Amino acid sequence: MEVSGGAPKSKVKVGIPRALHFYRYFPFWKKLLEELGAEIVLSTPTSKKIVEEGVQMGFGELCIPMKVFYGHVLHLIENHPDLDYLFVPRYVAEDKDAYFCPKFLSLPDVIRILPNVPKMLNFEVNVKEFPISQSVIELGKQLGVGQSRALESYKTAKEYFKEYQDFLRKGVPVNHALRLVQRDLPFTVPKKKSKGDIKFLLLGHGYNVCDTYINLDFQKKLRDQGIEVITIENLPESLFKVPVIVNKRLRNYWRHEEEIMQAIRYYLTKGRDEIDGVIFLISFACGPDSLISELIMRDMKVVGIPFLDIIMDEHSGEAGLLTRIESFTEMIRRKKRKLEMDAKKKVKSKIKSEV
Amino acid sequence: MIVSFPNMGPNWVAFKTFFETMGAEVIVPEPTNRNTIKFGVKHSPEFVCFPFKATIGDFKNALERGADTLVMAIDCGPCRFGFYASVQERILRDLGYKDFRLIPLDQADLLEFKWVKVLFDVSPSKSVSMYSKALKAVIMLLKKAKLLEDIQTAEGLFRAYERTQGDTTHVVNDLLQQLDQTNSLSGLRKFRPIIKNTFANMDIDRTRNPLRVGISGEIHISLEPYVNIDLRKKLGEMGVEIHQSISLYDWVMHKLHVNFHRKWYEHLAKPYVPIDIGGECRWVLGEYIDKANAGFDGFVHEYPFTCMPEVVARTIITNKLKKMYDMPIIYFSFDEQSGVEGMRTRLEAFVDLMHSRRNQDVKTNKVKLVNNQKQYGHYGNNFCHECIELIQPK
Structure with missing residues (x-):
């Protein structure tokens, strides 16, 4: 100008x-x-x-x-x-x-x-x-x-x-994209490092999920364990078109929570097999999340997707958090291995019976 | 059909008439007690606000006593309250209570008249007569709610003057029973003089000049005595005059857009919070300013732990208003961990502080009796002023 x-x-x-x-x-x-x-x-x-x-x-x-x-x-x-x-x-x-x-x-x-x-x-x-x-x-x-x-x-x-x-929506981590924006760089998709063997959906507000100091660099911790992480921002736009019905008479009136519920709705129904687990990052004393996490937890129990809610405050300890993530991923890996073994056995017995 | 509803202090009297006039059978909720809270805490989300836990306990009690229709108010404002009904229904169903209906009473804007449907829902006979019944139900609710507010106003004033401790509590309990049994419009019309006379006949010491304290905060916490550990009674017994404008009637009138003293509070609070952010945030700020201008000795703000709008109100009062208006304020955030003794200690310290300030003011002649009469500014409703006449020294 x-x-x-x-x-x-x-x-x-x-x-x-x-x-x-x-x-x-x-x-x-x-x-x-x-x-x-x-x-x-x-x-x-x-x-x-x-x-x-x-x-x-x-x-x-x-x-x-x-x-x-x-x-x-x-x-x-x-x-x-x-x-x-x-x-x-x-x-x-x-x-x-x-x-x-x-x-x-x-x-x-x-x-x-x-x-x-x-x-x-x-x-x-x-x-x-x-x-x-x-x-x-x-x-x-x-x-x-x-x-x-x-x-x-x-x-x-x-x-x-x-x-x-x-x-x-191409699957780029928010922090990377924000860095590009800050430096006025063009949007180029970074090279993907090796894919993880299990995939988690990381729920939560942007300021909890992306602020690496409050959440003790949670995403990196997960990636270090060989886990592929997707956040709400990475999901296709089509999921967020139809409002969620919690109850016939209640219209969800919180914008952020609506998005979280919409994302989870997809994985509860059609996308059941696309993810292995869900982690919900909540900050202590967060009003909306306290109710939403309850609803999500109850839905998860019905469908049977492993669900972990982590509540953070300024006193979060790193060691405790790491142990929780490790045990959670270990549990999911074991479950997955067992399912694979069962599937193999089935195939074997099928072959035997056919012979 | 057996209807029940959650506790909110003495307001069961009003709700009971509301549904009984429609011809429904009503189970009055048990007074909130330890087991109610225990159940609520066990089955609610961990850090949801406290009224959620108290009301879900009430629902469980009602269901066990045979209720099959629960009525819960809902809202669609920005605070958590709107979610209560749905999440509570979900939790109760998951716990195995299958056979009930939870009717939400939409109170977002009472002039949208969505609540009329609730009345028709609970009415056992679906005929033309239910329209007239509904009209009567509303009138009865409003009248009783107004009378309950009057009792509350008088209670706050008179407890500071009673000679024998406990008199006021007896009088209030008697009046509540009487009001519960008065179910005709003509009876209700005559009830206000009854309240006034009963209080006028109490044995009171008119020469006292007690401290004046305003109480405000979240509505359920402010009205339910078990949840707020009977804060009003405790303060009253320490010899403090209490002015609480929050009541069911006040709220209903506000939702019908005819509550002008709330509008005045909104006006006072406008420079600090210009929009409604849910809860009672705006009105608490307005009331704080109003009471400070009226020369009150102190203010109590009570709210459930982590309540979002009230926390904002608290932040603004501590950071700004307290410095501007210089009126002592004490905050109580209630949850299931609240203890009686800790609260008593805090209240005693607060009362001591107000006393020493009052003495200072008396020394510097800021406070004095004019013509041997206590001076009250222009605040409170008509009934409040009628009561003030009764406590003036003769």
């Missing part, structure tokens, strides 16, 4: 905490904000210091991702005093009849009251009340961008986000 006359204006600096919705919407935000002429400053990946600071700021009953979010915000305030804005969007509803967790609904409100917080960009996604494009125009106004350009950048960002999602 050409700047007409005079010295080029320095770009507006916008800080984005690397937590919560970052793992879901970052490509969209990045494209949108950059198109609107802002420069993005990210907080560093979660570290011990960030978690400690966050835990001090948020009190005991908050879930760990929220505490981590506090930590990232404090980190941004401390290390980037030149920030013009902080980007903490309010996600209320992305769908006509689905909400997010109440903590997302009030996220900007609890951040705004922290000490020394820079000005915050107001961006509200509430499809129930108004379309997203309207909030984009509002966002553009705050950054000094006109309506038509704001809408144009929204269109570009949407296309880019679609591309990103399609890329994920």
Whole structure:
């Protein structure tokens, strides 16, 4: 873009905490904000210091991702005093009849009251009340961008986000894709290392599954055991079209949980033989997951897929976690071997009887 | 058809009439007790909020006593409450209770009138007469709920003045029994003077000038005395005047969009939480501000452990409002582990703190009696003000 006359204006600096919705919407935000002429400053990946600071700021009953979010915000305030804005969007509803967790609904409100917080960009996604494009125009106004350009950048960002999602559906780990987005690299599928002998579906929210510090690099631990891991983001779009019916009278009203249930529905019915086990990562005190995991566990018992729910908080120990994964995979491997042996025996006896 | 419903403090009186007027047989839930909670804790998800565990226990008790229709309120807001009915039904069926029907009562917006279907569902005779019955049922529910709220208001005020400890509790229990037996509209119309007279005849010490405390929080926890370890009674016996505006009537009126004091709270809370995020978050914030402006001595916020909206409210109060309004606040988050003694110690410390602040204020002449009358600001409902007349020194 050409700047007409005079010295080029320095770009507006916008800080984005690397937590919560970052793992879901970052490509969209990045494209949108950059198109609107802002420069993005990210907080560093979660570290011990960030978690400690966050835990001090948020009190005991908050879930760990929220505490981590506090930590990232404090980190941004401390290390980037030149920030013009902080980007903490309010996600209320992305769908006509689905909400997010109440903590997302009030996220900007609890951040705004922290000490020394820079000005915050107001961006509200509430499809129930108004379309997203309207909030984009509002966002553009705050950054000094006109309506038509704001809408144009929204269109570009949407296309880019679609591309990103399609890329994920090829089976690429989210963290890898996010790294590509951050460095503005083109989406190329990485070479696949050797395939594992068993395949797990890793359920959970993006911020639990992808934040390698809180979950103690869970995905890598699984891959080290020779397990192929797929997450919800890797599943084809067609699974997420029809809403799940928990009960005739209840419409599931949480967006994230709806996706988890939709993914699991496929594996409970048609895709029964495609996976060997399911692991659900839950953060302690997560409201929606406490009920959803109960429903999933009960469904799993009926169908007979091995299911492990792991509850994490800031005190998670690495050794304990490793033991649980090892015993779980060992159990599944043994079961698989036994099934294979049984199948072989059957074949042998069949041959014998035929002879 | 035998209908039952979960416990929510004394509100069984209102619910009982609601279903009985429709002609259904009603099993009143057993008062919540240790076994109820034990069952709930054993069979519920580990860290679901506490009302879930208490109400599933109530359902089990009701089913064992022969109920075949359970009524549970549902919501489709952002908090966990909307899932209760479905998950509880699933758990109960898995446990082997096959022979029951769980009717969800949609209370997301009462002006959508989805709840009328529930009334028709529980009505044994499906004829034209059930329309008039339904109308009567609603009127009876509203009237009784209003009277229950009045009893609650008077209870909170009078317990701080009673000369013999326990008088108020007896009076309240008697009134609840009386109200339960009053099943005609004319009887209910005359009931409000009865409440007022009963309390007026109590032996009270009008010269006291007790501390004033507002209580707010999640509705089930605030109303069910077993779950909140009878917090209101404990505080009252320590000589504290209690103002609690949360009640069934308050909630129903809010859902019918005619509750104006809640709208006022919403207005007060708007700078901090602009949208409804479920639970009572907005109203707790609003009430905190309102009570602080009215010169209260303290505030109690009670909620179930890990309740999402209330946790947000707590965060905002601790980080912002407490510094602005400088009113002492104590938080109680309840789950099955809550102990009586620990809570008593905390309450005593809280009351001591409020006393010392009050003494300081008296010294600096911030608090004084005008014409020998205690000063109450413009808060509370009409009945509250009628009660205040009764406790003024003569």
